[in-house]
Amino acid sequence: MKLVKNVQDQRVSNLTLDDIARLAGVSRSTVSRVVNEHPSVKKDVRQRVLDIIEENHFHPNAAARTLAMQRSWTIGLILPHSVSTFFTDPYYPNLLMGIAKACNLYSYTLALFLVSTKEDEENVFPRVGRKGFLDGVIVQSGHHGDQGIIGRMIDQKIPLVVVGRPFRSDNVTYIDIDNISAVKSAVNYLCKTGCRKIATITGPIDSTVGIDRLEGYRQAIREQNGQVDESLVVEGNFTETGGFIAMQKLLPFKPDGVFAASDVMAVGAMRAVEEANLRVPEDISIIGFDDLPAASYGSNQLSTVRQNVPELGLRAVECLIEQIGDDSIAPHGVMMDTELIIRKSCFRLAPIDQTGVK
Amino acid sequence: MKLVKNVQDQRVSNLTLDDIARLAGVSRSTVSRVVNEHPSVKKDVRQRVLDIIEENHFHPNAAARTLAMQRSWTIGLILPHSVSTFFTDPYYPNLLMGIAKACNLYSYTLALFLVSTKEDEENVFPRVGRKGFLDGVIVQSGHHGDQGIIGRMIDQKIPLVVVGRPFRSDNVTYIDIDNISAVKSAVNYLCKTGCRKIATITGPIDSTVGIDRLEGYRQAIREQNGQVDESLVVEGNFTETGGFIAMQKLLPFKPDGVFAASDVMAVGAMRAVEEANLRVPEDISIIGFDDLPAASYGSNQLSTVRQNVPELGLRAVECLIEQIGDDSIAPHGVMMDTELIIRKSCFRLAPIDQTGVK
DNA sequence: CTGATTTCTGGAAGCGCTTCCATTATAGCA
DNA sequence: TGCTATAATGGAAGCGCTTCCAGAAATCAG
Numbered sequence: 149m150k151l152v153k154n155v156q157d158q159r160v161s162n163l164t165l166d167d168i169a170r171l172a173g174v175s176r177s178t179v180s181r182v183v184n185e186h187p188s189v190k191k192d193v194r195q196r197v198l199d200i201i202e203e204n205h206f207h208p209n210a211a212a213r214t215l216a217m218q219r220s221w222t223i224g225l226i227l228p229h230s231v232s233t234f235f236t237d238p239y240y241p242n243l244l245m246g247i248a249k250a251c252n253l254y255s256y257t258l259a260l261f262l263v264s265t266k267e268d269e270e271n272v273f274p275r276v277g278r279k280g281f282l283d284g285v286i287v288q289s290g291h292h293g294d295q296g297i298i299g300r301m302i303d304q305k306i307p308l309v310v311v312g313r314p315f316r317s318d319n320v321t322y323i324d325i326d327n328i329s330a331v332k333s334a335v336n337y338l339c340k341t342g343c344r345k346i347a348t349i350t351g352p353i354d355s356t357v358g359i360d361r362l363e364g365y366r367q368a369i370r371e372q373n374g375q376v377d378e379s380l381v382v383e384g385n386f387t388e389t390g391g392f393i394a395m396q397k398l399l400p401f402k403p404d405g406v407f408a409a410s411d412v413m414a415v416g417a418m419r420a421v422e423e424a425n426l427r428v429p430e431d432i433s434i435i436g437f438d439d440l441p442a443a444s445y446g447s448n449q450l451s452t453v454r455q456n457v458p459e460l461g462l463r464a465v466e467c468l469i470e471q472i473g474d475d476s477i478a479p480h481g482v483m484m485d486t487e488l489i490i491r492k493s494c495f496r497l498a499p500i501d502q503t504g505v506k
Numbered sequence: 507m508k509l510v511k512n513v514q515d516q517r518v519s520n521l522t523l524d525d526i527a528r529l530a531g532v533s534r535s536t537v538s539r540v541v542n543e544h545p546s547v548k549k550d551v552r553q554r555v556l557d558i559i560e561e562n563h564f565h566p567n568a569a570a571r572t573l574a575m576q577r578s579w580t581i582g583l584i585l586p587h588s589v590s591t592f593f594t595d596p597y598y599p600n601l602l603m604g605i606a607k608a609c610n611l612y613s614y615t616l617a618l619f620l621v622s623t624k625e626d627e628e629n630v631f632p633r634v635g636r637k638g639f640l641d642g643v644i645v646q647s648g649h650h651g652d653q654g655i656i657g658r659m660i661d662q663k664i665p666l667v668v669v670g671r672p673f674r675s676d677n678v679t680y681i682d683i684d685n686i687s688a689v690k691s692a693v694n695y696l697c698k699t700g701c702r703k704i705a706t707i708t709g710p711i712d713s714t715v716g717i718d719r720l721e722g723y724r725q726a727i728r729e730q731n732g733q734v735d736e737s738l739v740v741e742g743n744f745t746e747t748g749g750f751i752a753m754q755k756l757l758p759f760k761p762d763g764v765f766a767a768s769d770v771m772a773v774g775a776m777r778a779v780e781e782a783n784l785r786v787p788e789d790i791s792i793i794g795f796d797d798l799p800a801a802s803y804g805s806n807q808l809s810t811v812r813q814n815v816p817e818l819g820l821r822a823v824e825c826l827i828e829q830i831g832d833d834s835i836a837p838h839g840v841m842m843d844t845e846l847i848i849r850k851s852c853f854r855l856a857p858i859d860q861t862g863v864k
Numbered sequence: 865c866t867g868a869t870t871t872c873t874g875g876a877a878g879c880g881c882t883t884c885c886a887t888t889a890t891a892g893c894a
Numbered sequence: 895t896g897c898t899a900t901a902a903t904g905g906a907a908g909c910g911c912t913t914c915c916a917g918a919a920a921t922c923a924g
Contacts, residue, residue, distance in 0.1 A: 244620075
């Protein structure tokens with residue numbers, strides 16, 4: 149008795165172009181042309197080759213192809229500093245989903261790098277920067293700490309798209325939601341429903357998203373009141389507890405409306421309002437940001453700004469692929485629209501007022 | 507005026523082994539040996555080459571290296587059918603984190619494939635199966651639908667680790683938590699605290715995790731009572747609403763203890779208990795599964811079975827790397843331990859009783 | 865039925881690396 | 895010092911593919 153290799157099975161995957169060429173009675177070049185859909189192959193030859201490829205489940209070796217074409221059809225996604233928030237904030241999973249789906253759509257492969265420590269960064273960077281592996285890179289950003297990695301990517305002259313406005317946004321292509329106008333319209337909405345004293349719970353102001361949303365608030369208030377009352381601006385940290393504490397600081401100033409820079413903080417704020425025996429929206433109207441599913445259920449019914457994160461991911465991929473195909477594209481910023489969702493945490497304007505159209 | 511290329515910058519990344527060799531006055535082979543840490547290079551030569559590599563930020567081309575070595579140092583992670591639950595259930599982000607961190611640790615690169623439709627599967631598969639791209643693959647499984655993709659990977663003879671017991675688990679290496687004994691100890695715990703009529707809300711029984719947890723329940727009950735009362739077994743679907751409805755079905759049978767196959771369902775069940783004006787744990791003790799952060803806060807204080815998902819990911823990677831290095835390793839299953847966490851949703855045994863040691 | 869075009873095809877070089885093999889430099893020992 | 899054993903190095907082949915180039919085959923006018 150002897151253990152023999154099952155040739156049938158072996159054949160499944162380890163063939164080369166040459167093998168296919170031999171089987172089809174053509175040259176390697178011709179097979180390559182068939183695989184790459186070059187028009188200059190006679191129809192019957194093409195079909196014969198195609199049949200044999202199919203029959204043998206042949207797929208060209210990825211490394212060889214990448215080496216010859218200088219293209220890997222792989223893009224990298226770098227998520228920095230994300231360990232702690234990666235699973236609490238649905239932003240990341242959503243972004244990831246959008247990007248992964250876009251990669252499927254355009255037949256790219258996605259390489260994922262989670263970078264949580266400086267150590268990781270050193271570890272990951274050579275793999276990312278190295279030629280012959282990635283055609284381009286998407287980096288999630290928004291914090292100071294991310295500048296380092298962005299800078300390195302720029303140095304490498306590797307096609308790059310940053311998601312979220314980076315601190316130094318010149319010289320780099322980035323994509324972000326339009327935080328400023330989103331917040332402006334939220335605050336304006338509160339105004340129109342009759343709020344006279346609108347406060348804000350900001351995100352961390354060492355992040356661009358925190359800065360931008362605060363800036364939106366400031367612009368809106370200035371356009372309405374002319375003057376921002378700094379006692380109505382309290383910094384939060386995007387956590388529920390942070391929102392709770394911020395709201396407690398705000399209550400003595402008796403605001404009648406609050407814009408919270410995230411839904412999670414808004415939920416904390418609502419809890420503080422409740423504990424102070426005040427009512428939402430009768431005493432205080434609240435609008436959040438993100439459209440968290442959890443914030444729209446049950447007793448909360450939070451009004452919010454919805455950002456389409458998977459769409460953001462899709463656009464980032466498209467933007468990157470564009471750059472991969474054409475390296476003459478200049479760095480630029482792309483802004484995506486958001487949507488104001490009104491629920492019970494603030495009063496609702498009659499549609500006629502809302503649109504401003506008679 | 508003329509636009510000149512900045513040679514300094516250009517040099518950054520596009521050098522080849524040959525260039526380094528020339529600069530160092532040695533042969534290409536020697537440089538390669540230095541890069542790959544072959545011992546047989548004279549110390550001073552090695553240092554000279556190393557300096558030049560450093561100075562020029564040289565990284566060997568990944569594709570060329572992969573082609574020559576038949577090793578990509580990249581592994582694939584396939585998450586099937588996950589769109590809907592991907593961001594509601596923290597399982598996936600956690601698993602992803604564990605795997606990504608392990609990849610960093612072992613200097614592997616992670617390629618991520620989110621497969622939500624049959625179409626995706628067809629699209630993704632050639633990229634995964636293709637030689638010269640992935641050294642091995644991790645597949646998340648547990649549903650019937652995943653058998654197809656697992657089968658294809660087996661056919662390709664590509665190193666494979668399945669996370670979560672697959673339906674056909676012979677012939678494949680998989681890693682899973684030990685659901686059966688985990689549930690047994692949870693149910694036994696309820697018994698020991700005095701519960702006489704313990705019900706269960708199961709997961710979907712077309713998933714192995716649903717099946718295994720139910721089996722654990724059955725085994726525990728059999729060992730205690732001798733007989734499983736089928737009216738105390740209700741199928742859920744891992745959602746809060748599912749848990750709520752299941753509990754409503756259970757209440758007429760007056761159970762005094764419930765094991766829910768997930769925390770999310772347990773939370774739903776608690777809501778149902780509350781609405782029936784019963785109290786946890788005085789009237790009904792409840793133990794869940796997963797140790798969701800949300801279920802441990804506030805009024806819930808849910809007892810639960812904790813599984814260390816990031817650790818599961820780490821082990822999966824280690825298991826895969828082992829296989830990549832040694833293809834003689836036979837398919838096998840790996841079971842990971844869980845931990846019973848007792849909070850206020852059930853009575854607490856004195857430690858002396860809990861351990862069974864006098 | 866030619867000769868000039870156009871269409872197809874095969875050969876060969878090259879992508880950048882690893883690694884076997886042969887050769888030379890070095891060390892070890894008598 | 896001379897001879898062998900060992901260490902260090904260079905040359906060359908090969909990984910599997912794409913693509914340029916030149917030549918063969920097919921097409922079309924005249």
